[in-house]
Amino acid sequence: MSESTTHATTANHDPNCPAALTLGTRDGRRYVRKSEVREQIRQAHGVDPPVWDIPHFRSETIVHLLRKWRENSRTMPEFSALVRELGRRVARIVSDNSRGVGNQARDDLIDSIQGRIVSLVFESAPTRKGEFLEVSFRKVARGLALNAVEAHFARANEYSEVRIADxxxxxxxxxxxxxxxxxxxxxxxxxxxxxxxxxxxxxxxxxxxxxxxxxxxxxxxxxxxxxxxxxxxxxxxxxxxxxxxxxxxxxxxxxx
Known part of the structure; x- marks a missing residue:
């Protein structure tokens, strides 16, 4: 029995287990959360939000909980805490992958990527990149950071190479x-x-x-x-x- 089949079977017997992800790789393999993420989500669903230990949640768990509790965003203090924690983690990932970028530009990149991540978390229809946040959050955030940094340096080179040569x-x-x-x-x-x-x-x-x-x-x-x-x-x-x-x-x- 495959991991995804085991996951679906377990979810049918335990209402606190998260539903299986619906999308997958280009070659047809279904996305599957790591076992420790599934267990952490199950435990979080089994207790009241005020007792959540948010700083110790995995990022993939936070993404799932934000989606799960979105309708309670205005009345649930823990929801705001989840958003803040995810934002801090995005900032660390961007900072770690943007060496050589000035402070102001780095802050702009952080704001931009935080906004992109929020859009992926709360997308109206699931996408492959959005669902993959619950598989490997860091890989998605790091990819967005590296792409943004590459674009930043390309823009700088536009001035230093093209315009100066001209x-x-x-x-x-x-x-x-x-x-x-x-x-x-x-x-x-x-x-x-x-x-x-x-x-x-x-x-x-x-x-x-x-x-x-x-x-x-x-x-x-x-x-x-x-x-x-x-x-x-x-x-x-x-x-x-x-x-x-x-x-x-x-x-x-x-x-x-």
Missing amino acids: TVTEEDVGVVVADPALPPDDLMILFEGLDAITDPRHREAFVLRYGYNWPIDPSDPNVATLCRHFDVKERQINTWLRTAMSQVRARIGENL
């Missing part, structure tokens, strides 16, 4: 371009605020100056400069940079 014109061929002025972690913090810079020229000048150490207007004609690149005076470049810095700091804080 700034070198035919007139700049043969001149020396400075190395990046900041280490990678600081560059990532820089990139987090670039969307706040409203003028594309200001944004480009900002990245070239602070990210790639381009001088403004040196005397050496063999060095790429912001004044020559944009064909404007030094005073104008300084105005652009001050404006851009003000917008970036308003977005990510004063620590840049």
